[in-house]
Amino acid sequence: MTSKNSKRFDDVRLGEALPELAIPITTTLIASAAIATRDYFPGHHDMEAAQQLGSPHVFMNILTTSGLTQRFVEGWAGPAARFKDLRIKLGAPNYPGDTMTFSGEVVRTDAASREVDVALKGKNSMGSHVTGTATLVLP
Template identity: 50%
Template sequence: MSPRRDTVLPPTRTYDEVAVGEVLPELAVPITRTLIVATALASRDFQDVHHDPGLARERGSKDIFMNILTSNGLVDRYVTGWAGPAAVVKAIRIRLGAPNHPGDTMVLTGTVTGKSGTDRHVEIAVRGTNGVGAHVTGSVSVQLPGEGR
């Protein structure tokens, strides 16, 4: 589906515009009960710990919590929101830590850690923290267009 004609897409970063050490702007994601349940269902993750507070508590959690597929998708959204619509995500490598529970906010941060000129790949270290600590840490590799796009 192509964008509407009156829709203005954000610019895509080019490989030459990006510098190692560049810090991406923060993205705050409110963690709501609806976000957790809807994204678990959308990713076909029907485990009760993602939608049933009573059963989640029985299994040792204080409440329902976000699944890894949602965390992965939010990391992708964060990096592509910075890189722009012509960027191609080549790899996402993440680890989960502290759970994302309803009522908290996850703040995503990132830093460009490397560039590979032959294929215009950019490596970005990412981290998502909440009130308990680091929820997600890892890296994302994106391919950016050259100057000519």
């Protein structure tokens, strides 16, 4: 059974834009997500250590970025969608006090496999924090 909030393959169109999602970047988000992913690297929770590395503040780890990327895509596709692949590349760091805004677009559909590829980007005030592609199988 699929949720009425889940995208169905037949309803998706090539070029369809995903609704944007703005994520406020806070020290709490960065530090707690790093701890939750067992990433104890000091640059993710200790501002002095981050500054000794040449960073102005603590910065987001890739596991948090990956989770937020999945949240963005699943928010559009719904809980019945199955992730087949997620490929992301980091760019500009995410620092507290900024906002990362996700955008995306359907760039490939395959009726035989019910697969949909979404090209995505998460931008902050310095540029692209994350770019990538997610492949989903939709009901």
